[in-house]
Amino acid sequence: MPPSIPHDLLTSLSIESHHLVLDRRGSTVWDIVTGSGRYALKLGYPVAATPEWPGQHWTAFAPGREAAVLAHLDTQHVASGYWEKGTWNIQPWHEGPDLQHLWTHSRTDGTPPDVQTAMECAGALADLHKAGWAHGDVQPAHFLIGPDRTHLIDLALAHGKPVPEAVDFPFKGCLVHYEAPEISAAVLDEGHAAPSQAADVYGLGATLLMAATGKRAVIYPDDAPRPAQRAAIVAGNRRAVTMPGPMGPLVVEMLRYAPQDRPTITEAVSQLAELT
Ligand SMILES: Nc1ncnc2c1ncn2[C@@H]1O[C@H](COP(=O)(O)OP(=O)(O)O)[C@@H](O)[C@H]1O
Ligand SMILES: [Mg+2]
Structure with missing residues (x-):
């Protein structure tokens, strides 16, 4: 129906x-x-x-x-x-398009992904982090790039402050293409994980890479069962795919395996600002 x-x-x-x-x-x-x-x-x-x-x-x-x-x-x-x-x-209601749609031309005819847009997405995530939250579900469809400003939507999995028990539930990971290795490891080991700002930075790196190239950061078959995909992320089976243009080195840093090796979102925003 x-x-x-x-x-x-x-x-x-x-x-x-x-x-x-x-x-x-x-x-x-x-x-x-x-x-x-x-x-x-x-x-x-x-x-x-x-x-x-x-x-x-x-x-x-x-x-x-x-x-x-x-x-x-x-x-x-x-x-x-x-x-x-x-x-x-x-x-x-926030006007789009979302990042995946906006960067269609980068994936189809090699138009370089636009640094200003990436900076706006990073800025929206930075605002959330400054307010004391981790988003937990960063992905291209969750950035709406409107005429006035960019919004980061879908805060259902965000963690930072208490929410009423009646609507709370454990975080069991996100869309695996954008899931940081430490989150995948915790989900495999314990069945749940804790969203973190460092994992969001990884998620943004994977988001920029996906929207610009159509490629995932990690090698696994699309139809592999979820646990097998997570195991590939934990094993660090990284794809030799790079973000085209000047954002390439920053995206590599955002996708570092160890959370402490990644830039903070504030550092990412200022590096993007230098590239614009
Ligand atoms: N505030 C909003 N403004 C405009 N579109 C929205 C908004 N919230 C959700 N959407 C649209 O609905 C889709 C799904 O919303 P989302 O919040 O990701 O929910 P869920 O993933 O829980 O189904 C988004 O990708 C977007 O297209
Ligand atoms: Mg969603």
């Missing part, structure tokens, strides 16, 4: 128009317009087990948890609550 917005929410939020942005494992996102403006509406629900995937419940709590993080960050115009299957939130 195609997803729909629960009737209660349509009326209580005074939604005037809506269209579906995406519907995938545990999360439905809508672009909505209400009497007070344009928002993203996120609805979380639990994922049932399939032969390929284990079931997961945390996705039901993700919008509620993200709203708690956004409240700590004093983000305006955020609301959240419960619906039949989990939690929902609304947050201001």
Whole structure:
């Protein structure tokens, strides 16, 4: 059945128009317009087990948890609550495109990736780090490069300050293409990990590399099971792929295996500023 917005929410939020942005494992996102403006509406629900995937419940709590993080960050115009299957939130709509789309030409016809854009993405991550948070899920789709400013979205997995127990859940890693080796190792050993700012810097290095080249930083088959992908990350099976242009050396530093060998995000931003 195609997803729909629960009737209660349509009326209580005074939604005037809506269209579906995406519907995938545990999360439905809508672009909505209400009497007070344009928002993203996120609805979380639990994922049932399939032969390929284990079931997961945390996705039901993700919008509620993200709203708690956004409240700590004093983000305006955020609301959240419960619906039949989990939690929902609304947050201001940010214009894109995201980084993966913006850099399509770098991947297809070799246009050099633009340093200014990379600096804006790093700046958005730096703002979050300065506020005392680690994002935990840095990836190209989470940077929206709008006409006025760049936003880093999807704070459902961010760690830094306490969130209500009712919406909290353990961090079990992120999209493995962007996962730092120490996170992969902890997930393999203990089933969970702690997001960190150093792991976010690795994630940003992998994000810039992916958006600019279409290549992952680590060698593993795309269809390998998640634990095998994580084992390849921990083994350090690095690909001989480099970021084209002047950002190459910085991206190498961001992708260092040991967290303490990576630059901080503040250092990364100032190095990018020197390149612009
Ligand atoms: N505030 C927002 N403004 C504009 N688009 C958004 C916003 N939040 C989410 N989206 C869109 O929805 C997609 C999924 O959102 P995301 O926050 O990553 O949720 P999840 O990964 O939990 O499904 C994003 O890649 C983006 O296209
Ligand atoms: Mg996301």
